[in-house]
Every structure is written in C-alpha cells, then in structure tokens.
Amino acid sequence: MKIAVGADHGGYSHKEAIKKHLIERGFEVKDFGAFSEESTDYNDYAILVAEAVRDHKYDRGILVCGTGIGMSVMANKVKGIRAALVHDLFTAEATRLHNNSNILAMGGRVIKQNHALKIVDIWIDTEFSNEDRHIRRVNKINSYKGE
Numbered sequence: 001m002k003i004a005v006g007a008d009h010g011g012y013s014h015k016e017a018i019k020k021h022l023i024e025r026g027f028e029v030k031d032f033g034a035f036s037e038e039s040t041d042y043n044d045y046a047i048l049v050a051e052a053v054r055d056h057k058y059d060r061g062i063l064v065c066g067t068g069i070g071m072s073v074m075a076n077k078v079k080g081i082r083a084a085l086v087h088d089l090f091t092a093e094a095t096r097l098h099n100n101s102n103i104l105a106m107g108g109r110v111i112k113q114n115h116a117l118k119i120v121d122i123w124i125d126t127e128f129s130n131e132d133r134h135i136r137r138v139n140k141i142n143s144y145k146g147e
C-alpha cells in the first residue's frame with residue numbers, strides 16, 4: 001500500500017511520527033509537507049494529498065492539523081475523497097468498514113502521538129466491509145454532485 005501524508009504546523013510532529021511508523025511497517029510513504037513547525041495553511045497540504053489519492057497515485061492519505069477539522073473539510077472538497085476525522089479506535093475501524101474512507105484526518109492538538117499511531121494502524125489494517133448497504137451509501141456519497 002502506498003500512503004500519502006501531510007500536515008500543517010499543528011500536525012507536523014504527529015505527521016513525522018506517523019511517517020516513521022508507516023515506513024517501519026514497510027509501507028511506501030510520500031510526505032507532501034509541511035517540513036517544519038513554521039506557521040502555514042492546512043489547506044495546501046490537504047489538497048496535495050487529496051488530489052494524489054483521487055488520482056490513484058497513492059492508495060490512502062493521512063492528514064494532521066491542530067484539530068483535524070480544517071484538513072478533513074478541505075480534503076472532502078476533492079471529488080472522490082472520503083476524509084474521516086477520527087480521534088478514537090472505534091471510529092477508526094468503523095469509517096473503513098462503513099465509509100471506505102480514503103483519507104484519515106486527525107488533530108495533533110487533540111490526541112497524543114502514541115494514540116494517533118494506534119488509530120493509524122487500525123485504519124490502515126481494516127478493509128471496507130463490502131456489504132450491500134454500505135456500498136449503496138458510499139455510492140450515494142460518490143454520486144452526489146452538490147451543485
């Protein structure tokens with residue numbers, strides 16, 4: 001699995017830890033920045049990662065900002081992206097089973113690093129359920145034009 005990661009200053013240190021963890025687990029990881037804790041705009045990294053996932057250059061994306069909210073809202077503007085804001089293990093698993101989420105967003109100021117790594121592991125390791133009702137609901141997300 002190829003994984004794209006991105007963060008703003010609020011998520012930088014979590015993103016670094018996540019990247020190291022994923023590489024240690026054997027995944028191919030592309031870091032789209034930011035590359036320091038200097039103040040920056042979460043929007044730019046959300047778009048880079050979301051477009052790379054949309055274009056199937058990477059299988060999944062992980063985004064971290066201070067709260068995870070800006071990242072998830074921005075990433076969900078990109079067609080084909082289902083970004084899930086997750087801060088607990090239950091929803092990390094549920095959003096893969098039910099929503100087939102392709103981006104995980106977290107808040108670096110909300111959860112500790114070791115908890116974020118546990119969320120990452122569950123989210124990465126859980127496959128979509130492929131149950132009819134969840135396929136139908138994901139299809140409704142994907143086909144909604146929002147215009």
Ligand code: RB5
Pocket residue numbers: 008009010011042065066067068069070071
């Ligand atoms: C940056 O201060 C903060 O607003 C950002 O990291 C994020 O939490 C936005 O949703």
